[in-house]
Amino acid sequence: MRKLLLFLSAIVVSMMISAQDRPEPQPAADTYEKFKVGMAGYTFVNFDLDKTLQTLEKCDVHYLCIKDFHLPFNSTDQQIADFHEKLKSKGVTGYAVGPIYMKTEQEIDNAFEYAKRVGVKLIVGVPNYDLLPYLDKKVKEYDFNYAIHLHGPDMPLYPDADDVWENVKDLDPRIGMCLDIGHDRRNGKDPVADLEKYISRVFDIHLKDVTGASKAGYSVEVGRGILDIPGFVRMLRKTGYDGVVSLEHERNMKDPFIGIAESIGYFRGVVATTSDRQK
Secondary structure (H helix, E strand, O other), X not given: OHHHHHHHHHHHHHHHHHHHHOOOOOOOHHHHOOOEEEEXXXXXOOOOHHHHHHHHHHOXXXXXXXXXXXXXXXXXXXXXXXXXXXXXXXXXXXXXXXXXXXXXXXXHHHHHHHHHHHOOOEEEEEEOHHHHHHHHHHHHHHXXXXXXEOOHHHOOOOOOHXXXXXXXXXXXXXXXXXXXXXXXXXXXXXXHHHHHHHHHHEEEEEEOEEOOOOOOOOEEOOOOOOOOHHHHHHHHHHHOOOOEEEXXXXXXXXXXXXXXXXXXXXXXXXXXXXXXXXX
16 A cells, blocks of 8 residues: 555656646747737626636736726726726736717717726727717827727618728728728628728727628637638738737627637637748
């Protein structure tokens, strides 16, 4: 019995030594790219900030687009400071706020003041069409970028990248789009081509995959749908996009965590296998 215990102890020690000798995990595939991988806050509409940050940490994601259900519009300066400190403790940067829907000039004013207090210079928003001239003034006043979120065939406002472009091309160049590649595809468009056409006005990207190029198409884990993800990654490089590509996971939203991990893993796998570093 004593010999058996000594034998088992030797195995445990050997395993501990082997574990200690293992190299640290390698850098994420996006580390060497101009663009960054992030997460859209809406992904976590059913979860608090602690669970959100725990998920980002497990997926090695360091950028978050902030939603007001995690940091309300009426937050005090101390609450905002505490929020950023909590993000920092997990190695996460809040890079933008939104999407924020804006139906009045007052709501635009509120959104810009909110972003200023939060300390970001990018707003992802959905302003009514008639408010675009007023939005143009606010962008000039605050020197922020404003990314209009497109919604595919689900609502009449900004269904695709073409529509956003037609409405902002003559406005201040700081007004552009959040290119939601899933919704763009569901409206019959090609997100790869649209990224190339409109790169000068693409300030944010929502990553997702969908089952079809119509309103009936719905969100699935990245890699399981019809989008050309390898082509999109190559276009990110070709255009030199240097913003954030944020996963907006809209499947099984009461229990999204396996789908989030699968989507981030697939996207990073595509980034790695299409990279010149692999050649």
